[in-house]
Amino acid sequence: MLDETLKNRFGFETFKPGQKEIIEHVLNQTDTLGILPTGSGKSLCYQLPTYIKEQPTLIISPLISLMDDQVMQLKRHGEHHVACIHSGMDETERTQNAKQLANSRFIFLSPEFLLQPHNFKLVKSLDLGMIVLDEAHCLSEWGYDFRPHYALIGKIVNHFQNATILALTATAPSYLSYDLKQILNKSFYVVKTTMNRDNISLSHKNFADDEEKLKWLLPTLEHAGPTIIYVSSKKMCLTLAQKIYSYGFLTGIYHGDLSYQERHTVQHQFLNNEIPIIVATSAFGMGINKKDIRTIVHFHLSTSPSNYMQEIGRAGRDGEQSQAISLYQPDDNFLLETLLFTDIVTIEDVESFELGQFLPPEKSEVLEILYGHYTYQQLRTIFEISYKRKRLGYMRMLGYKNLDQCRRAYMIEFFEEKLSEKPKQCCDNDSEINKINILNRKKVKRKMDFNEKLQNLFK
Structure with missing residues (x-):
């Protein structure tokens, strides 16, 4: 039936x-x-x-x-x-x-x-x-x-x-x-079944600073095929997209502060291959049913293995060979830790809320929503566990940057899964990775002045 x-x-x-x-x-x-x-x-x-x-x-x-x-x-x-x-x-x-x-x-x-x-x-x-x-x-x-x-x-x-x-x-x-x-x-x-995607190769590169990252990234994009580049912040979205645009590629940005219409437009352009590259925060990806994404670049590491596996999983939905490449430089450590832990609700916040003390509006709103469904003791336990989980996932990602063993096995091990068989193009630690070679045409051209336009008319 x-x-x-x-x-x-x-x-x-x-x-x-x-x-x-x-x-x-x-x-x-x-x-x-x-x-x-x-x-x-x-x-x-x-x-x-x-x-x-x-x-x-x-x-x-x-x-x-x-x-x-x-x-x-x-x-x-x-x-x-x-x-x-x-x-x-x-x-x-x-x-x-x-x-x-x-x-x-x-x-x-x-x-x-x-x-x-x-x-x-x-x-x-x-x-x-x-x-x-x-x-x-x-x-x-x-x-x-x-x-x-x-x-x-x-x-x-x-x-x-x-x-x-x-x-x-x-x-x-x-x-x-x-x-x-x-x-x-x-x-x-x-x-x-499995969270492993055999058709996505895993690679990682360490650099001295963001300038070195850019020197590697920009020429790499020329033959990367449809690409998503994940960054840690809305500000970095715009900064990096401008550099890629200046290099010659039509580039979209996507983050949580865009209007619904702006987000919809960027998604539509990417789906229809009108722009080859998206620079995005983690807000981009779920619901983007584009099967031929060939490259996922993490300009900054994900803050957890769950986020990382979700984000790289957007590549190669058509089953064709794709690549996931993460980048790191020493300043990223502070950046990611700030992003992950600065605004989280803590046990101390719960205690302040219980005593009626001032809290930032965002934290106060969260606790007001949860209070009434959970006791104060339950809330303390919840946010203590939440912190430990975030720390565990974060440390797992930091271990990824200096890994000398199979990246695929290391990542899925976090989810209590074992790698039964390695694909031919597994990761840069145990395989010869063939880079994706799909041309992203440069569509941004320098504006011609009046004399150049005039000369072109008579060529």
């Missing part, structure tokens, strides 16, 4: 690894955590059961770009019973989608939207067959200090007692199952 539905509804002859097992458990009403690598068809794991169950599915999604991409893909394949509401829409669009909720087969909403009582009224009477937690690692990565509403998703899930929960992610730290149980009060059957 499943194979027949797969062929008739989606046009595929066979399932990819992990898909069928996840779908079978979901149809048996088993709450399931599916861990499948980027590009392995996680969306199918909720779409196919939705058609079989003939009940609406709520997809709780972390990013606007992710919602937009999945809605677009569904509509492209003929599905029109789709509703999506997010902050990038104008009032008319939001109103239209709100009216469609009751008749929709797929409903895409953020946790922040759902946890507002007047918004929850729109869906609370629906007979949901499934609730999907898309990019479920966000519950662990973002679930307290960055996106505190993620830590309250249990309020939504527990309202729909008859709905099966499907959590999906490409990267799962060992504690994700524990976090899901703590936040949702539910146990999950885990289906895990």
